[in-house]
């Protein structure tokens with residue numbers, strides 16, 4: 001039976017993450033090796049020519065699953081019929097720009113995109129926001145889409161999750177596939193909290209295997225939380241292939257499910273679980289099944305974790321206040 005292609009909209013398609021992402025979507029890594037896709041690339045007018053060049057290269061790969069590529073500079077057209085939307089394009093922070101300026105500039109992008117999703121996307125739309133500040137950009141887009149269930153708007157903390165897996169594997173001499181139940185809590189920012197207290201390494205509690213709270217506090221957490229800045233320092237540009245890889249992982253897991261006995265981390269609208277104020281888009285431990293996710297409930301949060309979750313959530317609440325003040329919610 002021939003399947004109807006899934007419409008995948010990618011914003012910022014001509015950027016560096018876009019370049020690392022589109023080929024993997026077209027080759028079946030986002031949704032599955034048997035799922036045909038149509039790409040809808042959304043750029044600003046200055047980005048359209050470069051997006052056209054990328055589309056030429058996509059054509060030249062002759063991907064069997066790629067059933068069409070369209071390029072737009074109008075969000076209403078870009079999100080028409082979208083089943084999956086990857087919101088990558090954002091206004092980067094430039095010299096002299098305050099956080100409030102960045103939030104205002106991104107509000108100008110994510111509010112109209114949220115409205116365009118509301119008005120034009122398919123009923124089953126799933127949204128992943130990658131563009132920074134990802135959690136609050138997701139909140140802005142979600143607030144502008146009142147007809148779309150709020151839980152369809154998610155923000156990417158899977159890159160942080162993957163970074164934490166590797167740091168923990170390297171510390172303990174284990175393989176990443178032996179590590180389960182790791183969690184990123186909070187914001188995709190330097191306040192995020194990578195939590196190993198519930199994680200397992202080959203069935204043993206990860207915190208007990210590590211048995212070194214100083215390493216956790218002074219090495220592991222800051223290394224993961226500041227990895228984005230370290231990449232910028234080393235590469236002279238922010239993470240691109242690893243960010244694209246995490247976006248693929250996020251959507252693939254959302255659509256295809258978490259493995260039995262494991263969970264992942266996603267930035268999602270809080271339902272009030274773990275004391276995170278309702279509505280904030282915060283990272284939680286989640287399981288996924290049949291295209292839906294659920295927050296893992298009932299975890300004991302020790303004092304060490306509580307203080308760090310609260311600090312990151314406080315930052316999210318402040319960002320929400322700032323965008324409220326800018327009339328973006």
Ligand SMILES: NC(=O)c1ccc[n+]([C@@H]2O[C@H](COP(=O)([O-])OP(=O)(O)OC[C@H]3O[C@@H](n4cnc5c(N)ncnc54)[C@H](O)[C@@H]3O)[C@@H](O)[C@H]2O)c1
Pocket residue numbers: 011012013014015016017018042043044046047088089090091092109129130131132133134156157159160188238239240243
């Ligand atoms: N959440 C994460 O883990 C994570 C990780 C890495 C990067 N990021 C963020 O992802 C974003 C993109 O990174 P990049 O390296 O690809 O940046 P980039 O500057 O290379 O590309 C961004 C692209 O977005 C386009 N764009 C800007 N405004 C747009 C709009 N309104 N509509 C459509 N397209 C628009 C630009 O023309 C550009 O082509 C940045 O905000 C970056 O900070 C997030």
Ligand SMILES: O=C(O)C[C@H](O)C(=O)O
Pocket residue numbers: 132159227228229231238239243
């Ligand atoms: O673009 C950045 O500021 C860093 C990025 O969010 C990352 O985590 O690599």
